[in-house]
Amino acid sequence: MENFEFCSPTKIIFGRGMESRVGAETKKYANKVLLHYSGGSIKKSGLYEKVTQSLREAGVEFVELGGVQPNPRLSLVREGIALCREHKLEMVLAVGGGSVIDSAKAIALGVPYSGDVWDFFANRAVPAEALPKGVVLTIPAAGSEASKSAVITNEDGWYKWGLNVELNRPQFAIMNPELTFTLPPYQTACGAVDIMAHIMERYFTNVTDVDLTDRLCEGALKSMIRNTLIAIKEPDNYAARAEMMWAGTLAHNDLLGTGRIGDWAAHMIEQEISAIYDVAHGAGLAVVFPAWMKYTFKRNLNTFIKFAVRVWDVDYDFDQPERTAWEGIRRLEDFYRQIGMPVTLAELGVPDDRLEEMARKAMKPWLTSVGAVSQFTSEDILEVLKLAR
């Protein structure tokens, strides 16, 4: 086990009807906030009404900024920063999923900073402060509601870069599983793939003696497999939606990574795909993860066998243990198919004529390799992308 620091200070307020508490919680931090969201879905669902009413009742003024897109854009972040400065807003309240929250995090970092907020994502500056952030979560997926990460896409070159700093953690996150009943199966599945990827990136470590977190990861994965299958079939199954929603937070608040070194190569490769083709992050991961596994499993065979046996209940093959690992990868792919996810670039609708460009871009200027465990070169990444065709 590696030495570690862990602190997950975001206050989670979880359960039916909890969105009515957003005003009172927000008021603890601010009198004037930026209300940040995506588009019409929160208006159609009635959530917008509930949130703004709760804010008014608590005496919290707000300025609105909607329009966040999947793979949230730097231009809108800059707009948000300008709005906060102009109206002297003291907090950013994100109502939505990971894209809205990530956009809110970037705005919160940019407001007190005299330079350009992209400096932080481009590794040219380290943030010293941020506005507080609150969340009303509508999509379990990114885990951004309690995580320290934010990923922003710079349209000038279509760079999709992430920033992991403690300052990014929201002050509170309100999570009502009922708000996810209206998520269509495809989006539900994308979220599940993302959540499971956050767990697996931490699980496939080369750090030994991490028994407790191994087992916590395995339990979370088993629960995700079971409950995703239910939620796809029964969109308004509260129990299944609740398990997925809470798993999504725990998958990415770093609890499951304590003492471990995560890999993140699959995430970094996927980011290059969705930066260019604007595909859903989860769908991209469903394509990249099995390819990454097939390319890399022999380097970390025991962990892949453990994954197969403990997560997928694969019978250990005593004669040819390697087959056990293969069977685990096969079952993951099967599961992705079962929940309607693509598992090849072709199924994802991504042509194979820019694989070299993606492999090259994945190698950020400040990196010498990709993936803390994988230690990939551009050549390795290209091989993974080819396996994903």
Place this chain on the structure above:
Amino acid sequence: MENFEFCSPTKIIFGRGMESRVGAETKKYANKVLLHYSGGSIKKSGLYEKVTQSLREAGVEFVELGGVQPNPRLSLVREGIALCREHKLEMVLAVGGGSVIDSAKAIALGVPYSGDVWDFFANRAVPAEALPKGVVLTIPAAGSEASKSAVITNEDGWYKWGLNVELNRPQFAIMNPELTFTLPPYQTACGAVDIMAHIMERYFTNVTDVDLTDRLCEGALKSMIRNTLIAIKEPDNYAARAEMMWAGTLAHNDLLGTGRIGDWAAHMIEQEISAIYDVAHGAGLAVVFPAWMKYTFKRNLNTFIKFAVRVWDVDYDFDQPERTAWEGIRRLEDFYRQIGMPVTLAELGVPDDRLEEMARKAMKPWLTSVGAVSQFTSEDILEVLKLAR
């Protein structure tokens, strides 16, 4: 799943040599602190030297109060409160295990309160503020390093009462598994029993649809079983000590109880035993828990079967499922014996002539039953104690 709030703000600093950071971490909150500990063991081990040197280097002044006993006493808490007031101390730094930390928590609550600190434990007042608290942990057991609970024994009547409030959570906890190498097997085992009891009190709920936390609990229990057996045999096995130490924190910071209703009857019954006979809390729990299980398992059969199958790998008995549950209880008892724990009151050295008194005292004046799930009367508790003889 029940609605819940969850926030675990204690900053965990985990790993080899981390005690050297205590001065710098403390300095963030205070210039003058109460250094609170038990007895000679931290001086013999050299930890006292390391901690005080780190405090001096960081420019933190300290006043000392040693002498904390297992089942920490109200009289010493009052002494600590007086010392803090006299020297205008701004923080309590606990160096030790659960007793020291609980004592520190009570002192931290008492300093800013104009009445008597026992008011909080006797349910006569609710605390509004507390001094900050820091921890250097030496015994994985109580989970007090990140929990909201504190248990104090009032020598005037030998009442051992607990208080659960968010204010009790320490600001930071420094956890170096190496500091636990010198724990003798009996104390190691007592700690393991306590940690597992914290998980099981949450596990045996009657709340349904708690799949994720079920699995997290099961994983943590499996890891505890495995690593306790190793640590008992190899006291300086870093990996095993580290797993136990981190499990001890997660067992009681409420993560594993999210969305569930815990029971706590076994804990409340044990508290009556250790209040009178001053036995180690863990040893008392090893006696009470199996008796509680035998008395109550039929009311919650499915969960006890799940416990047997998933935690102890018991083969499901399709003909007589109840036998599956029995086998799980039997294996837990076996495990306790294997790590040198008593499983009867006689083995614990507790006579059976005051069982009625304990059963009566367990029913605190403000309770109508004991155990949120068990809903025990004094008569039920007496039956459990009789089963434990």
